[in-house]
Amino acid sequence: MQTELKIAFIGGGNMAGALIGGLAGKLTAGANIHVVDPNPATLEKLSQQFGVSTAGAIGEVVAACDMVVLAVKPQQMKEVVAALQPRLRSQVIVSVAAGVRASDLSRMLGGHGAIVRTMPNTPALIGKGMTGMAALPGVSPAQRDAAEAVMRAVGKTLWVSDEALLDPVTAVSGSGPAYVFYFIEAMQQAAQEMGLSAEQGVELAIATFVGAAQLAADSDEPVSLLRERVTSKGGTTYAALTSMESDGVKQSIVKALKAAAARGKEMGDEFGRG
Numbered sequence: 001m002q003t004e005l006k007i008a009f010i011g012g013g014n015m016a017g018a019l020i021g022g023l024a025g026k027l028t029a030g031a032n033i034h035v036v037d038p039n040p041a042t043l044e045k046l047s048q049q050f051g052v053s054t055a056g057a058i059g060e061v062v063a064a065c066d067m068v069v070l071a072v073k074p075q076q077m078k079e080v081v082a083a084l085q086p087r088l089r090s091q092v093i094v095s096v097a098a099g100v101r102a103s104d105l106s107r108m109l110g111g112h113g114a115i116v117r118t119m120p121n122t123p124a125l126i127g128k129g130m131t132g133m134a135a136l137p138g139v140s141p142a143q144r145d146a147a148e149a150v151m152r153a154v155g156k157t158l159w160v161s162d163e164a165l166l167d168p169v170t171a172v173s174g175s176g177p178a179y180v181f182y183f184i185e186a187m188q189q190a191a192q193e194m195g196l197s198a199e200q201g202v203e204l205a206i207a208t209f210v211g212a213a214q215l216a217a218d219s220d221e222p223v224s225l226l227r228e229r230v231t232s233k234g235g236t237t238y239a240a241l242t243s244m245e246s247d248g249v250k251q252s253i254v255k256a257l258k259a260a261a262a263r264g265k266e267m268g269d270e271f272g273r274g
């Protein structure tokens with residue numbers, strides 16, 4: 001089902017590419033998506049892949065869009081916001097930037113109140129994204145629904161009432177795919193060190209992640225119970241988990257995610273000071 005929603009993406013990098021790949025031709029036609037990025041190679045690739053229109057700088061097309069997705073790095077955001085302000089009408093702004101607070105964006109956009117801050121992740125590219133969302137009070141119900149429809153088109157959504165909770169969301173699901181890939185890489189390395197080929201190792205690891213994650217998603221039971229069912233007393237899994245527990249792997253993961261959330265808050269503080 002196609003809508004006529006006109007969306008401008010400011011920044012056409014990794015996250016924008018994943019969102020556009022999930023949206024184009026599904027929620028709205030590629031032709032209704034406009035991408036602004038200073039990198040001509042990025043624009044060429046997105047235009048060829050998804051039929052989006054492109055520009056090297058924010059212009060009249062952005063002014064005519066219903067929604068503007070800010071998908072640049074926090075360090076690039078100030079320049080973008082300054083260029084965007086003269087083109088703002090009543091568009092809803094959807095930011096995907098880690099850390100950057102909606103209230104700071106609103107202040108830098110001359111008090112524009114229609115801002116939804118989100119934290120998607122790259123599985124959006126295949127419609128399996130997970131997006132945390134928070135809206136400023138100035139977002140109308142229709143704008144909130146439009147932002148939700150975009151993110152729902154590329155996966156699941158979770159609204160949080162307090163925007164500060166988007167830093168922990170970032171730590172869990174925004175950065176989360178990287179931890180999963182890291183774990184797969186570790187499983188592949190172990191497989192190779194034990195005599196399997198790299199291809200065999202990665203096939204086994206990926207299939208195991210997909211299967212176990214789907215099992216957990218389909219189950220009503222706690223994940224800990226699913227883990228216990230794999231773990232025969234005195235068996236192989238028990239040996240592995242005992243080794244992980246004695247090395248403090250779980251505490252390390254918890255510590256790492258807290259570092260990610262703290263960095264998100266720090267990035268927000270840095271942006272807000274400027």
Ligand SMILES: NC(=O)C1=CN([C@@H]2O[C@H](COP(=O)(O)OP(=O)(O)OC[C@H]3O[C@@H](n4cnc5c(N)ncnc54)[C@H](O)[C@@H]3O)[C@@H](O)[C@H]2O)C=CC1
Nearest residue numbers: 011012013014015036037071072073074076096097098120
């Ligand atoms: N990569 C990921 O998994 C996720 C990223 N994010 C957020 O998405 C945002 C973008 O991250 P990535 O896509 O990973 O970075 P990226 O570096 O791949 O993309 C940023 C893009 O912005 C463009 N750009 C730079 N200055 C610009 C300007 N003045 N106007 C328009 N475009 C400009 C760059 O050419 C580049 O293509 C960040 O704020 C990040 O926190 C959020 C969730 C997940």
Ligand SMILES: O=C(O)[C@@H]1CCC=N1
Nearest residue numbers: 097098170174175176
């Ligand atoms: O690493 C980052 O800062 C961004 C936000 C979540 C995933 N990538």
